Amino acid sequence: MPAQVSIRPERFGALLYHFGTRRLSFLKSPELLKVVQVLADFPTARAACTDAGVSAAELPAYRAALATLAASEMIRERKPS
């Protein structure tokens, strides 16, 4: 998650705000918030989902949600260090 993105947990999930693009996004469930919070700790998004307790059947929905976040620059691929 870029430093310019601020995350605010809410009852329904979370609000995300990108200070660079000045866009607001929503995480529509607490589970998705958990995934986003641990993304950086895992080598792949799938591993982060598994850690957050996402079942195999739910993976496509999470893949789509993460792709949407990536498209709006709320999350991005980590730079090789």
Next chain:
Amino acid sequence: MSTPLPLAEQFQYGLDAPICLTWELTYACNLACVHCLSSSGRRDPRELSTAECKAVIDELERMQVFYVNIGGGEPTVRSDFWELVDYATAHHVGVKFSTNGVRITPEVAARLAASDYVDMQISLDGATEAVNDAVRGPGSYQTAMRAMANLAAAGFRGFKLSVVVTRHNAGQLDEFKAIADRFGAQLRLTRLRPSGRGADVWDELHPTAAQQRELYDWLVAHGERVLTGDSFFHLAAYGDALPGLNLCGAGRMVCLIDPVGDVYACPFAIHDSFRAGNVRGEGGFTGVWRTSELFADLRQPQTGGACTSCSAFDACRGGCMAAKFFTGLPLDGPDPECVKGHGAAALAAVDLELVPKPSLDHSRPASRRAGPVPVTIGARPPDRACEESPLAGLRL
């Protein structure tokens, strides 16, 4: 993935903190726009001090309010304006501010261009000088153009050109877009509200029904490239929703802090009926947001009243609370600009004597529009016919 309630319904019940809020820093203004929604002109002597403003910013940081929309009045005339902008951004509260451009010199533009956390909008209400200056006052078109040229020259990309759509500029949307494009800005169109001095001119300035339809089609065609601040959600009743949440966030997701620290449900509702409290109170802004009775009421499911049976109610939700209030319509009835025409019919039945007036007026004496001057005519006959002395009959 579980989604218990659609987001729009979640938001109806309000959030623990606003997503963003409008903060009018001062009622002082160098202009006297005829439709000013805060009836600005003169500074209020009770204005929040620099220290009080910083205390509010500290609260907004703790509440994780993402950004504030700073306006006025003309906020840049406050001598501590840049200090407050820097303080907010240093405390992770983003700033968008609205200005008529009067202080946007090349030096200021360069400084603004260098910040990632400051966004701004230049107000312009006519794509031509004649149309703009009739509403915003002589010289205001040139001021805005000069400010935009300075911003463009400094490399500030994507600032906003903010336009209140009126009957006289509704036909200039393409021209506004061209101006925004020329300066590397993004066009933002917002709705004329009958708030503040806007109440005096709304009848003659609000777009006609035909213009509203054209505006809607134009907005649909331009999609997310043109911003609206969600202000035209009443037009969603035409069919497809416009980009945005399309719901009223007053007291639920947004609010207004005025220059003296009063907190109102929204920027268009500066009236005692919508005042939730003051940031100078014991609980500060947080206390007002979380415990005010008014906000608790607004977060209850709203009844659609006369609108409930309308096929478009799910789309427009009855429209804008402030627009209804200041035109004398019931809050659970149609919006005065209801696209189904219910508003026009309801307006015809309003008793003009009972239409609420703005509670505050900081207009400079000359900026109220010329009209009948109320005078008391003395019952006493003149002392003498043709008495020329101005002191005739004066009893000391």
